[in-house]
Amino acid sequence: MNLFRGRAGNFVKILLHLIWPINCPVCGRPGEVICCDCIRSLFWKEVITHESENLHIYSASFYHTDVKDIILGFKYAGLRTLCRPIGQAMGEFLTRPDDVDYLIPVPLHIDSTRTYNQAYELALGLGDTWQINVIEPARWAKVIPNHAGLNAIEHKRLSKDAFKISEDIADLKIALVDDVCTTGTTLLRLAQVCEDSGAKVKCAYTLATVRGDL
């Protein structure tokens, strides 16, 4: 029995909201971290793909207003609870890769003041839906200027040694996960260091992209 369906379901949601006052940040519906309808409305009509130096990147949405608000909320408003349900929904929207052993998120910047990594939380959601485990072997090798403004020129300057791998990932088949793809350089740099460590990087997934070839 689904307690959240029908009029009785609404009553349960209202009760839940009284006990645990949360609202969907998109539509304001009570009792929802974010509602399913609003998650789906964030996604583009089809999966957006683009290829950068042989790395296929699949995104669920363009970086439009609502998605931008959500991603900025992940980063600066502590909307951690949204990440995993959105990742789970991404897993239903995107096609599950056949031959991937693990998902690896882009790590949190060294100087970040956040207590969580939104890319990791999204990866956990994807992993829930796809039944693929998430590992965090990657670290930033140095402090990188904050990219809140999605400065493409800055991203392109990202050096080839931007990341380091702290665990043995040799022979693993992996997919990378990030919240947003700007130029693709961050994912390319991470893919390269993973390949240099002996892993096979199959592809990458992001919630949003500022580019893409439809």
Ligand SMILES: [Zn+2]
């Ligand atoms: Zn909603």
